[in-house]
Amino acid sequence: xxxxxxxxxxxxxxxxxxxxxxxxxxxxxxxxxxxxxxxxxxxxxxxxxxxxxxxxxxxxxxxxxxxxxxxxxxxxxxxxxxxxxxxxxxxxxxxxxxxxxxxxxxxxxxxxxxxxxxxxxxxxxxxxxxxxxxxxxxxxxxxxxxxxxxxxxxxxxxxxxxxxxxxxxxxxxxxxxxxxxxxxxxxxxxxxxxxxxxxxxxxxxxxxxxxxxxxxxxxxxxxxxxxxxxxxxxxxxxxxxxxxxxxxxxxxxxxxxxxxxxxxxxxxxxxxxx
Amino acid sequence: xxxxxxxxxxxxxxxxxxxxxxxxxxxxxxxxxxxxxxxxxxxxxxxxxxxxxxxxxxxxxxxxxxxxxxxxxxxxxxxxxxxxxxxxxxxxxxxxxxxxxxxxxxxxxxxxxxxxxxxxxxxxxxxxxxxxxxxxxxxxxxxxxxxxxxxxxxxxxxxxxxxxxxxxxxxxxxxxxxxxxxxxxxxxxxxxxxxxxxxxxxxxxxxxxxxxxxxxxxxxxxxxxxxxxxxxxxxxxxxxxxxxxxxxxxxxxx
Amino acid sequence: xxxxxxxxxxxxxxxxxxxxxxxxxxxxxxxxxxxxxxxxxxxxxxxxxxxxxxxxxxxxxxxxxxxxxxxxxxxxxxxxxxxxxxxxxxxxxxxxxxxxxxxxxxxxxxxxxxxxxxxxxxxxxxxxxxxxxxxxxxxxxxxxxxxxxxxxxxxxxxxxxxxxxxxxxxxxxxxxxxxxxxxxxxxxxxxxxxxxxxxxxxxxxxxxxxxxxxxxxxxxxxxxxxxxxxxxxxxxxxxxxxxxxxxxxxxxx
Ligand SMILES: Nc1ncnc2c1ncn2[C@@H]1O[C@H](COP(=O)(O)OP(=O)(O)OP(=O)(O)O)[C@@H](O)[C@H]1O
Ligand SMILES: [Mg+2]
Numbered sequence: 001x002x003x004x005x006x007x008x009x010x011x012x013x014x015x016x017x018x019x020x021x022x023x024x025x026x027x028x029x030x031x032x033x034x035x036x037x038x039x040x041x042x043x044x045x046x047x048x049x050x051x052x053x054x055x056x057x058x059x060x061x062x063x064x065x066x067x068x069x070x071x072x073x074x075x076x077x078x079x080x081x082x083x084x085x086x087x088x089x090x091x092x093x094x095x096x097x098x099x100x101x102x103x104x105x106x107x108x109x110x111x112x113x114x115x116x117x118x119x120x121x122x123x124x125x126x127x128x129x130x131x132x133x134x135x136x137x138x139x140x141x142x143x144x145x146x147x148x149x150x151x152x153x154x155x156x157x158x159x160x161x162x163x164x165x166x167x168x169x170x171x172x173x174x175x176x177x178x179x180x181x182x183x184x185x186x187x188x189x190x191x192x193x194x195x196x197x198x199x200x201x202x203x204x205x206x207x208x209x210x211x212x213x214x215x216x217x218x219x220x221x222x223x224x225x226x227x228x229x230x231x232x233x234x235x236x237x238x239x240x241x242x243x244x245x246x247x248x249x250x251x252x253x254x255x256x257x258x259x260x261x262x263x264x265x266x267x268x269x270x271x272x273x274x
Numbered sequence: 275x276x277x278x279x280x281x282x283x284x285x286x287x288x289x290x291x292x293x294x295x296x297x298x299x300x301x302x303x304x305x306x307x308x309x310x311x312x313x314x315x316x317x318x319x320x321x322x323x324x325x326x327x328x329x330x331x332x333x334x335x336x337x338x339x340x341x342x343x344x345x346x347x348x349x350x351x352x353x354x355x356x357x358x359x360x361x362x363x364x365x366x367x368x369x370x371x372x373x374x375x376x377x378x379x380x381x382x383x384x385x386x387x388x389x390x391x392x393x394x395x396x397x398x399x400x401x402x403x404x405x406x407x408x409x410x411x412x413x414x415x416x417x418x419x420x421x422x423x424x425x426x427x428x429x430x431x432x433x434x435x436x437x438x439x440x441x442x443x444x445x446x447x448x449x450x451x452x453x454x455x456x457x458x459x460x461x462x463x464x465x466x467x468x469x470x471x472x473x474x475x476x477x478x479x480x481x482x483x484x485x486x487x488x489x490x491x492x493x494x495x496x497x498x499x500x501x502x503x504x505x506x507x508x509x510x511x512x513x514x515x516x517x518x519x520x521x522x523x524x525x526x527x528x
Numbered sequence: 529x530x531x532x533x534x535x536x537x538x539x540x541x542x543x544x545x546x547x548x549x550x551x552x553x554x555x556x557x558x559x560x561x562x563x564x565x566x567x568x569x570x571x572x573x574x575x576x577x578x579x580x581x582x583x584x585x586x587x588x589x590x591x592x593x594x595x596x597x598x599x600x601x602x603x604x605x606x607x608x609x610x611x612x613x614x615x616x617x618x619x620x621x622x623x624x625x626x627x628x629x630x631x632x633x634x635x636x637x638x639x640x641x642x643x644x645x646x647x648x649x650x651x652x653x654x655x656x657x658x659x660x661x662x663x664x665x666x667x668x669x670x671x672x673x674x675x676x677x678x679x680x681x682x683x684x685x686x687x688x689x690x691x692x693x694x695x696x697x698x699x700x701x702x703x704x705x706x707x708x709x710x711x712x713x714x715x716x717x718x719x720x721x722x723x724x725x726x727x728x729x730x731x732x733x734x735x736x737x738x739x740x741x742x743x744x745x746x747x748x749x750x751x752x753x754x755x756x757x758x759x760x761x762x763x764x765x766x767x768x769x770x771x772x773x774x775x776x777x778x779x780x781x
Contacts, residue, residue: 003358003359003434004358004359004360005434006433006434006601007600008360009421009424009428009437010421010424010425010428010582010583010584010601011583011584012421013417013419013420013421013424014358014416014417014421014424014442015417016363020544027364027365027368028368030365031364031365031366031367031369032369032372034365035369035372056388113278117278117281117282117283117285118282118285118286120279120282121279121282121286122501124501124502124504124508125497125498125500125501125504126463126464126466126497126500126501126504127463128463128464128466128467128478129466129477129478129481129493129496129497129500129501130493130497131470132481132482132485132493133490133493133497136307136485136488136493137307208375211375211377212377212378212379213379214377215379215382216379216382216467219379219382219383219471226380227380230383230384231383233383234384234386234387237387239384239387242383242384242387243384245380246376246380246381247376249376249377249380250372250373250374250375250377250380251375253375253377254375422609422611422613423613425581425601425607425609426607426609426613426615427615427626428582428583428600428602429581429582429583429601429605429606429607429684430603430606430626430627430630430674430678431602431603431627431630431631432630440626440630444615444617445616445617447617519617520658521616521617521618521619521658521659521660522616523660
C-alpha cells in the first residue's frame with residue numbers, strides 16, 4: 001500500500017518526515033522533468049502518428065520556437081510591455097484607492113459604515129460581468145482596460161486592508177497611548193505595521209487578479225498584449241503562439257507574486273526572525 | 275439581511291437613481307450610457323416575460339454545475355490521495371506550482387480550439403479553472419489534520435481505515451467545504467468570460483449582447499442577476515456549513 | 529512486569545543534525561503501579577512516553593508490554609495528552625464511546641459504560657456538549673473518561689494537568705487518585721510538578737538533562753490517601769526537589 005502507513009502517520013502526521021532542502025529540490029526537478037518529458041512524448045507521438053492535426057497539441061520545443069520567432073521579429077516585447085503597462089497602472093491605481101479607503105474605513109467608524117455595506121453589495125458581482133460596461137463607457141482603448149483592472153482589484157485589497165486594521169488588538173493601541181503616543185504616532189507606528197501582513201496578502205491577491213482579468217479585456221478588444229496574442233492565435237489557428245503567450249503570462253504572474261513575497265519578507269521580518 | 279445591508283441597498287439605489295436621472299436632465303453624458311434603475315427593471319421584466327432570461331440563467335447554471343461538479347469530484351479524490359501519499363504529493367506539487375500562475379482565462383481560447391464552440395468547451399473550461407484551487411485547498415485541509423488527533427484515535431484502537439474514515443475525513447471536512455465554496459464562486463466568475471467568447475446563450479452572452487447592440491441597461495441587469503445568483507448560492511452553502519459544523523461554534527447549544 | 533523498557537535510545541534528525549533525546553534507558557513498571565517521570569524540560573520524558581505509546585519508534589532498544597514487543601499504538605495503552613486532544617466534531621458522549629465503537633460494542637453496552645465513566649469524572653450533566661463548550665478542566669476529564677472507557681490496562685499521561693490552573697489541578701489530582709483506587713491501572717505519568725508526583729505516585733523516577741537517562745528512583749511509602757501537608761510528604765518533596773534541581777542547573781550551564 002503506498003498511502004502513508006500508520007507508523008508514519010503516528011510519527012509525523014500526514015506531512016511525512018521533514019526533508020532536507022537538497023532532497024526537496026531533487027523531487028521538484030524530477031517532477032518538472034517528468035512533466036516536460038510526458039508533454040514531449042505526447043507531442044512527438046502526435047507529430048508522428050497524426051491521430052489528429054498535430055497543430056492541436058504542439059510539443060514544448062514547438063511552443064518555445066514560436067516564442068523565439070516572435071522575439072526575433074521584435075513583436076514579443078511589444079506585447080509583453082503592453083500587458084505589463086496595463087497591469088502596472090491599473091493595479092497601482094487599485095492599490096492606492098483600496099489602501100487609502102481601507103485604512104480610513106478601518107479607523108473611522110462612520111466611513112466604514114457607509115463604504116463596507118456598499119462594497120459587500122457589489123462584491124458578489126463577478127467583475128468580468130462589468131467589463132462590457134467599461135468598454136461602453138470608456139471605449140475600447142487603454143482607459144477601459146486599465147480602469148477595469150483597477151475596479152476588479154479594488155475589492156479584495158480593500159477588504160483585506162479593512163480586516164487588517166480591524167483585527168488589531170485594542171490593548172496594543174492602549175499600550176502605545178499609555179506610552180505617550182499621539183494619534184499620528186498611533187497610525188504610523190502601531191496601526192500601519194500591525195495591519196501590514198493583511199495588506200500585503202491583499203496586494204498579492206490583487207496582483208494575481210490583475211493578470212487574471214487583463215487577459216479577457218485583451219481578448220475583447222486590443223491590438224497588442226499577451227491576451228491579444230492568444231486570441232489572435234485562435235483566429236489563425238496558431239496553437240503554439242497561444243500556449244507560448246499563456247506560459248509567458250504565467251511567468252509574469254509568478255514574478256509579480258515573487259516581488260510581493262520579497263517585499264513581505266523585508267517588511268515583515270518580525271514574523272519570521274532568524 | 276441585516277439593517278445596515280438594507281440601508282446600504284436603499285442608499286445605493288437612491289444614489290444611482292439621483293445620478294442617472296440627474297444626468298438625464300442635465301445631459302452630462304449620453305443618457306443611454308447611464309441606465310436608470312427604471313430602465314434596468316424594464317429590461318428585466320421584458321426578458322423574464324419572453325422567457326429569455328430564465329433560459330440564459332438555466333444555461334449558465336447548467337454549465338457551471340456540470341463543470342464544477344466534475345472538477346469537485348476530481349479535486350476531492352486527487353486532493354485526498356495527494357495529502358495521504360507523500361510520493362504523489364512530492365510529484366504533483368511542483369507541476370501545480372508551474373501551471374497555477376497561468377491565468378486560467380489565458381487557456382480559454384485553447385479550450386475553444388480543442389473542444390469546439392459547443393457546450394464541451396465551456397464545461398471543460400470551468401472544470402479546468404476550478405480544479406486547481408479546489409485541489410490545492412482540499413489537500414491543504416487534509417494535511418492540516420493534527421497528528422495528536424491521529425495518535426489519540428490510534429491509542430483507542432483505530433486502524434488505518436478507521437483513521438481515514440473517523441478522523442481524517444471529519445477533521446478535514448470544514449476545509450473541504452470552504453474549498454468547494456471558493457470553487458463555486460470561481461466558476462461563476464469565469465463562466466461569464468467563457469460565454470463572452472463564442473456562445474449563443476448564457477448570462478455572459480446576454481451581457482455581451484448588451485455591448486454589441488449598445489444596451490447598457492442589459493449589461494447592468496445581467497451583472498446584477500449574476501451577483502444575486504452568487505449571493506444566494508453562497509448564503510445557502512454558508513447556512514449548510516453552519517448546520518454541519520455546529521461543533522466549531524463556542525456558543526452552540528445542544 | 530507490565531511494562532519493560534530495555535536499552536532504549538532515540539535520536540532525532542532535524543535539519544540534517546542528529547540530537548540524541550534518550551540514551552540507554554531501562555525502566556520497569558509493575559502491574560497496577562503508578563509511576564511518575566520527572567526531569568528538566570527537554571530531557572526526553574515525552575519521547576519516552578511516546579515510544580511506549582507506540583507513536584515513535586526507538587533508535588535502539590525495545591519496549592515490551594506483557595512481554596510482547598510494542599510495534600505501534602493500541603487499545604491496550606490509553607493515552608491522555610497535555611493539550612486536551614478531543615475530537616472536536618464529537619460530543620462528550622461521542623468522544624467517550626469512540627473506542628467502544630471501534631470495537632463494535634452494541635449500543636446498550638456503550639451507553640452503560642459511557643454513563644458510568646461520565647459519572648466517575650463528574651460530567652454526567654454535560655454529555656451532549658461539544659468540546660468547544662467545555663472548560664480546560666472539563667475537557668481533560670472527558671479525555672480521562674475516554675481513555676478509561678476503553679478499559680486499557682495501561683494509561684499513559686503526558687503532563688495531563690500542565691495547562692490547568694492550580695486549583696483545578698489539585699481537584700483533578702484528587703479525582704485521579706480516587707479513580708486509581710477503584711480502577712487499579714498501570715500508570716506512567718509525566719509531570720513537572722514534584723508535589724503532584726509525590727501525591728500520586730508509587731514510584732517517582734527522576735531523569736537527567738538531555739540526553740535523558742534515569743538519574744534516581746524514589747519509592748514513595750505513604751498511605752493510599754495522602755495529605756499534602758504531612759511532614760513525610762514534605763520530606764519526599766524536598767528530597768526530590770534537590771535531585772531535580774541538580775539536573776535543571778545543568779541545562780542552564
Ligand atoms: N520531532 C522532533 N524532532 C526533533 N527533535 C525533537 C522532536 N521531538 C523532540 N525533540 C527533541 O528531543 C528532546 C526531548 O524532547 P521531549 O519532548 O521528549 O522533552 P520533554 O522532557 O518532554 O520536555 P518538556 O518537559 O518540555 O515537555 C528535545 O531536545 C527536543 O528538542
Ligand atoms: Mg514533554
